[in-house]
Each structure stands twice: as structure tokens, then as C-alpha cells.
Amino acid sequence: MVERDKTLQKDRTGQGTAKSALANQAGRTANWLLERYHVQGILDFMSHKTVPMHRHTIWYYLGGMTLFFFIVQIITGMLLLFYYKPTAETAFESVQFLMTKVRFGWLIRSIHSWSANLLIATAFIHLFSVFFLRAYRKPRELTWVSGVLMLFLAMGFGFSGYLLPWNELAYFATKVGTEIVRDVPLIGHTIMKLLRGGEDVTGATLNRFFAIHVAILPATFFLLLGFHLFAVQLQGMSIPISVEKSQKKIKLMPFFPNFLMRDLLGWTVALGCLAAIAALFPWELGKKADPFAPTPMGIRPEWYFLFMFQTLKILPAKIWFLEGELLGILGFGLIGILVIFVPFIDKASSRGELNRWGTIFGLIAIGYILLMTGVAYM
Amino acid sequence: MRWMKPFLSVLVMTMSLVLTKPILSQAQNPPPREQPNSCVSCHLEDEDLAEPVKAMANDIHAKNGLSCADCHGGDPTAGLDGDADAAMDPTKGYIGVPDRTEIPRFCGRCHSDPEYMRQYNPRLPTDQLNRYKTSIHGKRLARGDEKVATCVDCHGNHGILKANDSRSPVYATNVPKTCARCHADSDYMAEYDIPTTQVEEYENSVHGQALLKRGDTAAPACNDCHGNHGAAPPAVPSVMYVCGQCHVNNSEMFQESPHKEAFAEQDLPECETCHGNHGIKHPKDEMLGVGPESICLECHDEGEKAYEVAAKMYVDIDSLKTAIFRADSLVKIAETAGMEVVDAKFSISDARQFLIKSRTMIHKLSVEDLEKLSKEGMKKAMEAYAMGVAALEELQFRRKGLALSTIFIIILAIGLYLKIRELDQKTQFQEMELGD
Numbered sequence: 001m002v003e004r005d006k007t008l009q010k011d012r013t014g015q016g017t018a019k020s021a022l023a024n025q026a027g028r029t030a031n032w033l034l035e036r037y038h039v040q041g042i043l044d045f046m047s048h049k050t051v052p053m054h055r056h057t058i059w060y061y062l063g064g065m066t067l068f069f070f071i072v073q074i075i076t077g078m079l080l081l082f083y084y085k086p087t088a089e090t091a092f093e094s095v096q097f098l099m100t101k102v103r104f105g106w107l108i109r110s111i112h113s114w115s116a117n118l119l120i121a122t123a124f125i126h127l128f129s130v131f132f133l134r135a136y137r138k139p140r141e142l143t144w145v146s147g148v149l150m151l152f153l154a155m156g157f158g159f160s161g162y163l164l165p166w167n168e169l170a171y172f173a174t175k176v177g178t179e180i181v182r183d184v185p186l187i188g189h190t191i192m193k194l195l196r197g198g199e200d201v202t203g204a205t206l207n208r209f210f211a212i213h214v215a216i217l218p219a220t221f222f223l224l225l226g227f228h229l230f231a232v233q234l235q236g237m238s239i240p241i242s243v244e245k246s247q248k249k250i251k252l253m254p255f256f257p258n259f260l261m262r263d264l265l266g267w268t269v270a271l272g273c274l275a276a277i278a279a280l281f282p283w284e285l286g287k288k289a290d291p292f293a294p295t296p297m298g299i300r301p302e303w304y305f306l307f308m309f310q311t312l313k314i315l316p317a318k319i320w321f322l323e324g325e326l327l328g329i330l331g332f333g334l335i336g337i338l339v340i341f342v343p344f345i346d347k348a349s350s351r352g353e354l355n356r357w358g359t360i361f362g363l364i365a366i367g368y369i370l371l372m373t374g375v376a377y378m
Numbered sequence: 379m380r381w382m383k384p385f386l387s388v389l390v391m392t393m394s395l396v397l398t399k400p401i402l403s404q405a406q407n408p409p410p411r412e413q414p415n416s417c418v419s420c421h422l423e424d425e426d427l428a429e430p431v432k433a434m435a436n437d438i439h440a441k442n443g444l445s446c447a448d449c450h451g452g453d454p455t456a457g458l459d460g461d462a463d464a465a466m467d468p469t470k471g472y473i474g475v476p477d478r479t480e481i482p483r484f485c486g487r488c489h490s491d492p493e494y495m496r497q498y499n500p501r502l503p504t505d506q507l508n509r510y511k512t513s514i515h516g517k518r519l520a521r522g523d524e525k526v527a528t529c530v531d532c533h534g535n536h537g538i539l540k541a542n543d544s545r546s547p548v549y550a551t552n553v554p555k556t557c558a559r560c561h562a563d564s565d566y567m568a569e570y571d572i573p574t575t576q577v578e579e580y581e582n583s584v585h586g587q588a589l590l591k592r593g594d595t596a597a598p599a600c601n602d603c604h605g606n607h608g609a610a611p612p613a614v615p616s617v618m619y620v621c622g623q624c625h626v627n628n629s630e631m632f633q634e635s636p637h638k639e640a641f642a643e644q645d646l647p648e649c650e651t652c653h654g655n656h657g658i659k660h661p662k663d664e665m666l667g668v669g670p671e672s673i674c675l676e677c678h679d680e681g682e683k684a685y686e687v688a689a690k691m692y693v694d695i696d697s698l699k700t701a702i703f704r705a706d707s708l709v710k711i712a713e714t715a716g717m718e719v720v721d722a723k724f725s726i727s728d729a730r731q732f733l734i735k736s737r738t739m740i741h742k743l744s745v746e747d748l749e750k751l752s753k754e755g756m757k758k759a760m761e762a763y764a765m766g767v768a769a770l771e772e773l774q775f776r777r778k779g780l781a782l783s784t785i786f787i788i789i790l791a792i793g794l795y796l797k798i799r800e801l802d803q804k805t806q807f808q809e810m811e812l813g814d
Contacts, residue, residue, distance in 0.1 A: 050808060100718045107776075244812050251807040258801055265794040272787035279780040282716050 049236065050252035051259045054243045056133055062126035063232070064263045068270055069119035070225070073157075076112040077214070084164070086210035088203030091166035092288040099285060106282055113283035115274055116158055120304045123151045131342065131362050135238035138350040141343035143231040146224045148340050153221050158302055160213040166206060171289030172299045174209075175201045180312065183326050184333075201291070241354050300376060307372035308332055416457035416465045417446040433537030442498050449484070450474060479519055481528040482510050509608035516608075525566070532556055532606075548606070551589055553599035554580055576600075579657030598624065618648040625649075631741035663699065666740060667692025690745050694752040695736055701759035702729045708766035715773050722765035729758035 034040055051060060083102060085094040098105035127147065130136055136144035163174045178201065182192040197204030243250065253259050301309050311332075315324035338345065348355040421427040434440045439449070447454045452472035457465030466472045476484040486507035488494055495504050506529075510516040515526040532548055539546035547556040558577040560566055567574050580586040580600070588597035603620050604610060612620045622629030632638060632648060641648050652673050653661065664671035667688055668680075674688035709722045732755025739748045 052810070053807070096718075096720060100721060106718060239812070247812055249809050249811050252810050253807060254805060258798070258805060261794060261798045261801060265791060265798065268787055268791045268794060272784060272791070275783055275787070276780060279776055280716075282718075285718070 046233075046256055049233070049255035051237050051255055052239050052243075053251040053253050054239065054247065056240050056243065059126075059129035059133060060237055060259075061263060061266045062122055062129055065266055065270055066119060066122040066126050067225075067229075068267045069115045069122060069274075070221075072111065072115040072271075072274065073119060074218075076108050076115065079108050080112060081214065086164070086206055088166060088206055088289075091164060091206060092285075095165045095285060107278060110278035110281075110283045111274060114278045114281075116161065117303070118270070118274060120151075120154055120158060123154055124304070127151055128362060128366060132359060133238065133240040134346070134349040134354070134358070135240070136343040136349075137238070137241075137346070138343070140231065140235055140238055143228060143235065144343050145340055146228040146231070148342075150221060150224050150228065152336070153217055153224070155304060157213060157217050157221075158304065160209040160217065162302060163201075163206060163209045164213065165285060166289050167286040168289050168293070168296060169286050169299065171201060171291070172295050173301050174205065175295075176299060177301055177305070178205075180325070180329065183323070183329050185326065185330075241349065241352060244352065245354075303373060306376040307369045310372040310376040313376075414458050415445065415454040416462075417450075417452070417454045420457065420460075420462055420465070430536040435537075436539065437537050438540050439538065447471075478524045478528065479522065481530055482507055482516065482519070485529045506607040509605070513605065513607065513609045514611075525560075527560060531560075548601075550595040550599050551593060553601055554586065554590070557600045576656040583656060583658045584660040585658060612647075614645055614647045615642075617650050621649040627738045628741045631738060635741060635743040637743060661737075663692065663695050663737070666695065687743060687745055691740050691743075691748055694745075694748050695733070695740070698729070698733050698736060698752045698755045698759065701756055701763070702726060702733060705729070705759045705762035705766060708763055708770070712766050712769035712773065715770075717769040717773055719765065719769050722762045722769065725758045725762035725765065729755045729762060731755075732758060 051057070080098070083094055083098040083105065085091060095109065099109060100106075130144065130147065159174075159177060163170045178192050178195050181195065182188045184191060193199065195205070195208065196202070197208045239250070300306060308328075312325050312328045315328045317324050319327050342358075343350075346355050346358055349358070418431050421431045430446075434446075445454060446452075450473050451470065452466050453470040454465060456467070456470075457463070466474065473484075489502075490504050490507045492504045495502050510529075511520070515528070518526045519528065534547060541548045543549060544551070546552065554577050561572075562574050562577045564574045577600075581590060585597045585599075588594040589599055601609065602623070603612065618629055618632060628649075637648075640646075641651060652665070653659075662671065665673045668675060668685060669692070672688065672692075674684065678684040678688065705722070706726050709719045709726060712722075713719045732751055736748055736751045736755060739751055742748075
């Protein structure tokens with residue numbers, strides 16, 4: 001009995017020695033790095049970084065959630081690149097091969113497609129939450145601008161990626177989508193030709209969309225994302241005006257590890273949901289695009305473009321002396337510019353005053369988007 | 379009728395312009411812009427005589443610049459003062475209404491002249507009259523039977539449309555109705571002692587359904603088997619050639635079969651003996667074999683070699699059909715469950731091609747050749763079935779994988795949640811003053 005106790009003690013001592021050896025090794029590696037890279041200041045900053053805790057804290061997680069879906073996009077996108085062949089003759093077949101012959105190929109593509117949609121959804125929610133909480137007010141104006149630009153880029157990712165499988169639905173949706181661009185005054189036709197690589201949607205369009213999707217958009221996106229994350233870390237989270245006005249003091253949560261752990265929990269739940277949706281509802285491939293076939297019935301863009309598409313559809317052919325569609329395009333262009341410059345338009349929020357008109361406009365925008373999207377699906 | 383006068387005046391002017399263009403000068407010299415036509419003006423004055431003039435508005439001849447006188451003779455420039463005899467002067471070539479027995483020759487004056495017809499349509503055949511003379515209609519007419527069909531009975535007289543005009547009585551989908559006007563009239567046909575149920579049978583046949591219900595003009599109408607201008611029932615030896623115009627492979631297989639000689643010996647019409655004629659139905663596999671619907675048993679009895687051949691061929695076809703059905707059902711289940719089964723569907727499509735080929739091959743009555751084809755088809759069907767099984771297994775694998783990963787993610791989430799609670803309990807939260 002005594003012998004056994006001694007053996008156990010010896011084992012425990014051994015385990016303890018191993019643990020401390022590992023800690024020593026990690027410490028030595030950290031010191032080795034800190035000696036060469038003077039980032040102690042950044043680490044100190046991170047360790048003291050806090051996140052305000054109040055009734056609207058939940059909205060702080062939306063940005064991280066969007067980032068998570070973007071990371072998923074990057075990883076799955078890189079995996080898809082191993083098999084995807086961007087020509088009109090091979091694109092459809094390569095995706096078909098990936099989905100039928102490559103182990104888990106269907107899952108990777110399904111995750112990529114579903115994650116793209118969830119990314120746009122969480123980005124929209126993130127944008128509206130920041131808008132309603134006036135988190136864009138001074139000094140975070142440029143964080144907002146970079147965020148809105150990233151949302152536009154994400155929609156660009158969606159539009160360019162939609163064509164890549166070269167299936168019937170994507171082909172005709174791209175044809176309709178790029179035709180709308182043509183109506184932009186003066187430069188519309190040139191932009192359309194630039195996008196299509198000619199007058200029609202052909203293999204040249206596919207090449208261009210591929211280049212835009214995997215090179216131009218990611219490079220631009222990474223620059224904006226880098227700035228956005230840097231600004232968020234540097235300036236911290238904004239406290240809503242309503243909280244500032246109604247509470248005398250608030251609690252602060254350490255960013256590391258408390259907030260980060262909560263973020264991780266959110267990401268885990270998002271991953272679970274994404275995996276379940278991707279496995280239960282695999283993204284379909286459809287029929288190969290046939291440029292000579294008549295346009296099939298019910299062609300429409302992805303859901304996040306639907307409110308604009310539906311608006312252009314219901315506009316009368318002529319409004320005053322302008323073409324209805326042209327007016328719609330100009331209108332959406334103007335709204336897009338106004339959204340970018342919201343922090344500079346809403347001066348009241350920067351003074352700490354709650355601008356009720358902003359809330360009303362925001363609610364009208366949400367109502368309009370939901371209504372038009374709903375009508376388009378009916 | 380007073381209200382019609384302005385319209386009739388316009389019609390008269392139009393018809394005068396159209397109908398006064400002489401045949402040869404139309405092609406060689408430009409016709410005069412306006413020329414009075416006494417045929418048109420006189421016929422429109424009398425309601426009973428106006429019909430031919432009105433009908434000519436859509437007529438192919440009028441559209442090509444032919445006038446009344448080009449067919450009926452006479453002088454349309456004379457008689458404008460009301461003297462009809464001057465216009466209808468036999469010395470000016472006036473023929474008037476041709477005698478019924480003369481109609482084929484009447485039309486043939488132009489339609490049998492290749493040089494003349496070339497001016498209007500170089501592709502139009504000019505052997506109609508010669509063919510007509512070989513037809514039952516033509517032969518009977520020559521013997522003085524005026525009840526038989528002549529050109530005008532099928533094409534009309536004034537108001538003739540091009541044969542490819544869907545309103546024309548000789549357009550593919552209208553042909554059965556046109557023939558039926560006489561051939562389905564039992565009183566009219568009584569003296570000829572031939573059945574009058576052909577069109578009714580045809581309408582319910584596989585060909586009639588395709589042409590009349592689905593509008594598939596590739597399906598045969600009466601004229602495709604009997605001929606049109608040279609219409610006659612096909613003789614027994616020529617039935618195979620008639621059907622073989624479309625069913626080429628079946629016809630060739632039959633040529634190589636033992637039935638070829640046997641049918642010839644017994645003077646049996648080849649395809650018709652098994653499939654029938656006007657009322658031909660969509661062939662069923664059960665027509666083969668030794669079951670209750672077997673056609674083979676009409677000539678062959680148990681104990682004969684042909685009886686065994688029929689039974690074996692049916693088994694081959696039926697086995698392939700069943701294998702395809704089995705594979706297709708399984709693949710559809712996998713597809714409905716969201717699995718990608720495009721390769722399996724290709725294999726099923728290949729198997730179906732072999733089934734079609736096998737069904738054609740039975741006309742050769744060669745058990746070996748049929749077996750070879752049906753085995754190829756079976757191989758494809760089995761491939762598709764195996765792919766269907768694999769797809770369903772993959773589906774199960776995915777479901778299990780999803781369940782396991784979900785359990786893992788839930789455990790991870792719970793672990794994180796507990797860790798957050800533990801952290802929060804240990805953390806001393808700072809407080810920040812708000813306000814000015």
C-alpha cells in the first residue's frame with residue numbers, strides 16, 4: 001500500500017515536472033520573440049482592453065460573427081480553387097466533378113455558398129445595429145465608412161461568385177444584372193462591356209468575374225478589413241447615446257479572455273448552424289448554362305439584391321422626362337453614397353444628441369427592404 | 379346590303395389590280411398598274427356569283443398575280459359596258475367552269491409544266507397529274523366516275539392556300555379531316571364496298587394521337603402511307619416499305635428475320651400483320667411472349683420453337699425494363715434526398731437506349747442478338763442501381779457525420795459557456811463613470 005502511494009506520488013511529481021518544463025519552454029519562446037519584436041506595448045494594450053457591458057452589448061458580437069463567416073469563405077474558397085476551372089467549357093463540369101467525385105467536395109461548396117449568404121445577412125444586421133446605436137459618431141466615422149464599403153464589396157463577392165458555376169440560373173441572372181448596369185448614364189455601357197468583356201455574357205465574362213472574385217475583391221477587402229479591425233481595437237466599442245443618458249456608470253468586461261470567449265461561443269454556434277444547413281440543404285448546381293437557350297421563367301438575383309431588382313421592376317417606364325429604370329438606378333446610387341457619409345450628415349449624434357429622424361429613416365429602410373424582398377418572392 | 383357597297387368598291391379595285399395581271403407577262407414584263415376587269419365587276423354585282431371573287435382574296439394564284447382569265451379564259455377587258463358575252467367569248471379562249479372529269483387536266487395545264495412552274499416555285503413538283511392518273515381516284519375518274527376526288531375536292535377551287543399553310547385542307551393536321559369528308563361517309567362510299575371507319579380508327583391510333591393531339595407534324599397522316607396525288611392502298615409486298623420510310627431500323631431487322639419469308643409465303647402484309655393499319659396502337663412489350671396479350675400466339679402454339687423464342691425474348695425485354703425501373707426508382711429517392719446523381723442518370727439514360735434498341739431488335743427474331751443488347755442494357759441499369767445504393771449510403775454517412783459534428787459542437791459550446799461563467803465569477807469587473 002505504501003509502495004503504491006509512493007509510486008503515485010512519483011508519477012504526480014513527474015507530471016508536474018513535465019508541465020513546468022512546458023511552461024518554461026513557452027516562456028523562453030515568448031521571450032525570444034519579444035526580444036526581437038517590440039510588441040510588448042501592444043500586448044499590454046490588449047490585456048487592458050475592455051468592452052462596455054450594457055443592455056445593447058449583444059450587438060457587439062455581430063461584427064465578429066461576420067468576420068467568422070468571412071474566414072470560412074477564405075478557407076473554403078481556397079479549397080474550391082483546387083478543383084475549379086474558370087472557362088465556359090470547364091467551369092460547370094469542374095464544379096460537378098467536385099460535388100460528385102471529390103470527398104466532401106459537396107460540403108465545401110455548400111458551406112461556401114451558405115456562408116456567403118449568412119455573411120451578407122450578418123453584415124446587414126451589423127450595419128443596422130451600428131446605425132441605430134449611432135456607433136458611427138465621432139470618433140468612429142471612418143470605421144463606419146470602411147464597414148459600409150466592405151458590405152458593398154461583399155455584395156460584389158456575391159454577384160461575381162454567383163456566375164462561377166456557369167449554370168443556367170447564374171448565367172441569365174448575370175445577363176440581367178449586367179444589363180441593368182448599362183442604364184447608368186454616360187458610363188453605363190462602358191462599365192457593362194468592361195464587366196462582360198464584350199457585348200454579351202460569354203466565357204470572357206466568366207474569366208473576369210473569376211479574377212474579380214478571387215483577386216481584386218479580396219485584396220481590396222483585406223485592406224479595408226485591416227483598417228476596420230485596427231480602428232475597432234484602437235478606439236474600442238462605442239457606448240450608445242441612450243445608455244450614456246440613462247446610466248451613471250457601467251461595468252467593463254476584459255476583452256481578453258472574457259469577451260473573446262463569448263465571441264468564440266458565438267462562432268461555435270454559428271459553425272454548428274452553418275454545418276447543419278450546408279449538410280441538410282446542399283447548394284444545388286442546376287443545369288449547365290446554354291447561351292442559346294431562351295431565358296427561363298422566374299430569373300431573379302440573390303436575395304440581397306431583390307429589393308433593388310423589385311423596385312426597378314415596379315417603376316413605371318417613364319417618370320417625368322426620365323426613364324423609370326434609370327431613375328431607380330440613380331436613386332439607389334445616391335442612397336449608397338448617403339449611407340457611406342451618414343456619420344458626416346448626422347452631426348447631432350456626434351454632439352451626444354439622439355437624432356430621432358435617423359431612427360425613423362432606418363426603420364423605413366428596413367421595412368422597405370423586407371417588403372420589396374417579400375413581394376419579389378411572392 | 380347598301381352598307382356593303384363601299385367595301386365592295388374597295389374590294390373591286392383591289393381585285394382588279396390583282397386579278398388582271400396576265401400569267402406570262404407577270405413574270406416577263408411588269409403588269410399595268412390599273413386594268414379594269416369585267417369578271418370581277420360583273421360577279422360582284424350579283425350576290426350569287428360573288429363568292430369566287432371574294433374567295434380569291436386569299437388565293438395563292440391571285441397572290442402570284444394570276445387573274446380569272448388565266449384559268450377560265452375569256453377577255454376581262456371586254457364586257458365592261460355590261461356585255462358579258464363579249465368577255466366570255468369562246469373565240470377568246472373562254473372555258474368557263476370546267477367539266478368535273480376535266481379538272482385534273484385543267485389544273486395540269488400549268489402544274490404539269492415544269493418550265494412554267496419554275497417561275498413561281500422551282501421546288502414545286504410537276505408530276506401531280508401523272509401521279510393522279512395512277513391513283514384509284516384518277517383511274518375511276520378516267521372510267522367516268524365523277525364521285526371520286528379531283529384536285530378541287532382536296533385543295534379547294536377559289537381560295538386555294540399553300541399546302542404548308544395551317545389553314546389549308548391539305549396541311550398535315552387537316553388531311554385526315556379532308557379525306558374523311560368522303561371516306562367516313564358510309565352513304566357516299568356505299569357503292570365502293572370499302573370500310574368507312576379508317577379515319578375514326580386513325581384518330582385513336584398512335585399516329586393520329588401524335589399528329590392531332592400533340593400537333594407533331596412528323597407523324598404520318600393518310601397521305602404519308604397512301605400517297606396524296608397518287609393515292610392508293612399499299613399492296614401487300616409494299617407495306618414494309620411504307621412503314622420503313624420512318625421505322626427504318628425495324629424494317630431492316632425484319633428483312634433479316636425468318637418472318638420475312640414466312641409472311642411472303644402466306645401473302646401476309648409484313649408490319650400490318652402484327653401491328654394493324656389505321657388503328658395502330660402504341661406497341662406494348664406484352665405483345666411479345668406467351669401471355670394473354672401476346673400476338674405471337676395468334677400463329678404459334680406451345681411446343682413450337684417460335685413459342686420458346688417469343689417467351690425468351692419477352693423475358694429479356696421485361697428483365698431489362700424491370701432493372702431500369704428499379705434503378706430509376708432508387709436514384710430518384712437519392713435525388714429527392716438532395717444527393718447529386720447525375721452519373722447514375724446518365725447510366726439510366728444509356729440503359730434506356732439499350733431497351734429501345736432491344737425493342738427494335740425483336741423484329742429480327744434473333745435470341746442471341748437480343749440477349750447481347752439486353753445484357754449491355756442490364757449492365758448499365760446495374761451500374762445506375764449501384765450508384766443509387768452508393769448515394770444512399772453516402773446520405774447515411776452524411777447524416778451520421780452531421781449528427782456527430784452537431785454533438786461535438788454542442789459539447790464545445792456548453793464547455794465554452796461554463797468556462798465563461800467560471801471566468802466571470804473570478805473576474806473583478808471595472809466600472810466606468812458616464813456623463814459629463
